[in-house]
Amino acid sequence: MTDYPPLPATAPAVVAHGKDDLRIEEVALTPTRPDQAVIDIAYGGICGSDLHYWLHGAAGESILKDPMVLGHEVVGTVVRAAADGTGPDVGTSVAVHPATPAPGAAKYPLDRPNLSPGCTYLGSAARHPHTDGAFLRYANLPTRMLRPLPETLPLRRAALVEPASVAWHAVSRAGDVRGKTVLVVGCGPIGTLAVAVLKRAGAAHITAVDMHENPLQIAAAVGADVLLQAPDAATIAAVEADVVIESSGNHFGLASAINGAVRGGRVVMVGLLPSGEQPIAISLAITRELELLGSFRFNDEIDEVIDALADGTLSVDAVVTHEYALKDGLEAFDTARNSALSGKVLLNFRA
Known part of the structure; x- marks a missing residue:
């Protein structure tokens, strides 16, 4: 098991404050719940919804009312395991399934939790209070969201797990x-x-x-x-x-x-x-x-995607066209908005 230093009180994050107001700033790290692990985020992919919150202050009907940490396409390493004993051990590389279905909220096919009307997503303003995302160096995430990654799958390539x-x-x-x-x-x-x-x-x-x-x-x-x-x-x-x-x-x-x-x-x-x-x-x-x-989001396909990326049968490396250090996050978002120039733009949280 790898030893990690104590966590800091704050961590740098990508925060949308409103239309045309995107900031790279320090945010306070909140206490973890018993079912949460702390993830040292390695890479985050900028999604169209992240761009919408920055450019329009909303993504569809999800209107930004308070500052919100963006990001749901993230991978990283467990640096503090969940206190309740669930989930992966410290040192495990993980991808993240960013959805939280809401069973019983309304009628939908039980084998399709992506259609749960009360479902929340990391980095979403669909509900209030908003659901903060994981574009920050250290993210507290429920262990049910975490998917251990094979050793053969590099974290940079695994950053495409969610969109794939x-x-x-x-x-x-x-x-x-x-x-x-x-x-x-x-x-x-x-x-x-x-x-x-x-x-x-x-x-x-x-x-x-x-x-x-x-x-x-x-x-x-x-x-x-x-x-x-x-x-x-x-x-x-x-x-x-x-x-x-x-x-x-x-x-x-x-x-x-x-x-x-x-x-x-x-x-x-x-x-x-x-x-x-x-x-x-x-x-x-x-x-x-x-x-x-x-077709809306996904369910357990994430497990098949991880396997296909790990064994090389799903070839995706060409989709990533740019990588920026977190400190250059504003430039990264400006690149990502230009669809004629960029494919998937990654933020490197450890650079």
Whole structure:
């Protein structure tokens, strides 16, 4: 067992105070509950929701009312085990499943806790008081969130476990993709990770679509066969994909997804569109008898993702394009907002 020095009273963190007000500042470390371990965070990936809290003071309907520590895509090492004896030992490297379902809050399929209406997520303003995230050097996390990592899986690569689980869940919603033609609309981190998952799952032919060249090159590196940059409607329609993964998160992308699906095809919507009405030509989905499926976060797929990253069958390294020390966190967020330039941007909390 590794010996670690006593924990400090404060630790540096990434805190959103409101719209356009993001700070790297010291926060007080709170006492741990008996079911919590203290994690020395190594890496954190900047997610679209983190960007929304910074740029808009809200992520969808989740409105920032108080300062909140951001971050849910984190990995690190246990430096203080839980007092109740649960969870991994000191020195164990871990990934984090950031959800806390709320059983009994309302009716939902019990085998799909991601649909629990009362579910909370690290770094989310969906509830008040807000649920602080884990973009801080030392995070107190419930042991039920922790997933021990194999020694063969480097922490830097493991930083993609959470977003890769989102992509894995989306692909699983599509069913068996072996031998099928697939269209991925939107090649941000979730889209490119979906390409990697599709490749591993045996998709026969993957077409990737994006507005920018750099994301498409990342998609090619992880398995896309054809790249379409800002294609017109006729080019999209000619794809005739058996399965479409819509990960752009805007109505133009969803329109392309519907247009690019073969008659009787399946469209998985993982990109989160803004709330409210969307101008979509849904009649095409009706006359083609398309199946439109939502995909939201993930459940136990995280365990399969860890195994696939550890054994090398899920190739994702190209998705990470930038790494910044925590002290340069504001620059990291500015890079992450530029989807034409960056893929997944990581914060290194130990640099």
